[in-house]
Amino acid sequence: MQLELFITVLLIQNQVLVATASSSSEEDENSEHDGTNDKNSSHEHHWGYDDQEGWSSAFQHCSGQSQSPIDIKTSKVIYDSSLPHIELDGYDLKADPTLKLQNNGHTLQLSLPNTMRIVKGFDQVYLAAQLHFHWGTIAVPGSEHTIDNIHFPAEIHVVHYNSKYTNSSEAESKPDGLAVLGAFIGIGLKDNENYEKILSALNDVSIEDSGTDIPGFNVRHLLPNNLEKFYRYKGSLTTPPCFQTVNWTLFSETVMVSRRQLAALEDTLKAGHKQLLSKNFRAAQLLHGRPVLASFTSSQSVNKDPSEIKPRVTPSEGMSRGDKFAIAFGALFIVTLLSSLIYISKLRKTNSISNKDTRQDVIYKPAIKDDV
Ligand SMILES: [Zn+2]
Structure with a gap:
């Protein structure tokens, strides 16, 4: 007994x-459509993630000197105390009107109303267009950006366009056209109920080019709690046509979803008739001397390594x-x-x-x- x-x-x-060990090792390990609308799909129809080296033959910008994503080397980032904090407005959407969720063959994309805005943080106001995700497989973490060469399991991009332009398709080719907010997605023990508002509809968009409508919700909750700690650099769309028009903001704090939720993202969507839509991330691109700024010092770093995530508790x-x-x-x-x-x-x-x-x-x- x-x-x-x-x-x-x-x-x-x-x-x-x-x-505990398996969840942190998964976190240790570590997309597509930064374009802002569906018009791209006509001329992007034939590109794929298996042939990233070949993108530049059909899309000249893809071999430019300011491409995304990049590896962020934390020892090389430049602390800039003058970087203004991001302030969002209009992110708390009502259930009605609904939002269009689509599988466009490259990513899972949610269309956003341009009443959602970045009101502080840049010289101009930027209006939301869409958000989408990049992910891998259970064995291959699929964030696009990496921190010290480490991939996170997935990454969310919320795409905004400069309000001085009429719409996102006009803005996406302009040097100051786009501002993308990116966050890393890690694996936690609990379901993330905010992400579930999107992920619960995955089965309705499993087929390429299918779409469904989901109730509006507070999109702010898809981003990290802490928006004050971020990296900033000038880059590009991470998919053809790779326009070098994106002012990138990558938050330091990781958003957590459950293993089950990540698996749903990895295993549900199809590209073509049978192929699974996964590993939709572009390899890190060379910096070519571009500075990467940080709004915080390294001693303030949050989640530098996904395995080092700790509860945020102050001594007091x-x-x-x-x-x-x-x-x-x-x-x-x-x-x-x-x-x-x-x-x-x-x-x-x-x-x-x-x-x-x-x-x-x-x-x-x-x-x-x-x-x-
Ligand atoms: Zn993206």
């Missing part, structure tokens, strides 16, 4: 540890529930380990033969060996 209890405790602990707030749980869990672990060592030691003395069989069920063999 005591032995069963002991094994059960060890197994539970092991599962918790394995779950004392211990969070998570901290208390961690301490309690650690204490339980040590007590269990000590009692197990004592127990095994006793068991070995009383019955060395049956003890041998028991060991086969015990996962912490090194501890037993140490004891020997």
Whole structure:
């Protein structure tokens, strides 16, 4: 009876540890359509992610000197205290009117009303056009941008166009035409209910070029809580025609979705009749001397490495529930380990033969060996 209890405790602990380790290793590992409308689809019809090197033969801008995405080398970014914070307006949409969600064969894209705006952060006001995602597979993390060469599981891009232009298709070829807000998507333990407003409709758009309408919601909640820490650089659309017209903002804080939600994104959409729509990310492009600015210093860095994500608790707030749980869990672990060592030691003395069989069920063999 005591032995069963002991094994059960060890197994539970092991599962918790394995779950934690696998989720952080997935996070350790690490798109398409930065264009703003569907008009591109006619002349972009034949490009694909398997032939990225070939894009520039049909789209000359793709071999330019200011292409996106890029790898952000945190040791090389330039802290700029004068970078104004982003301020959003009109992001909290009503359920009605609905929003168009589409599988365009390159990405999952949600059309946005131009009442959503970036009102501070740039010289002009930028109006929203659409948002979309880039992702990989369960084995290949699929963010477009990387931090110190590390991919995140996925990335969201919210595309805005300069309000001095009539619409996004006019703006996308202009040097100051576009501002894209990007955020990395990581794997957390819980479903993200805000992302679920989009992901719950995935089955309705599994076929290429299909679309559905979903109720409006607060799009702000798809972005990180902290919009003050970001990287900024001048780049391009990450898909043909690769116009070098994007003022990029990449938030430092990662947005978390559950493993199940990410898997739904990775495994539901089709490109063509049978091919799965996945790994829709472009490789990192050369900087060619472009500066990458940061609105924060490296000591303030948030989620530099996705495996290092920690609860945001300031010392004045004392211990969070998570901290208390961690301490309690650690204490339980040590007590269990000590009692197990004592127990095994006793068991070995009383019955060395049956003890041998028991060991086969015990996962912490090194501890037993140490004891020997
Ligand atoms: Zn994109």
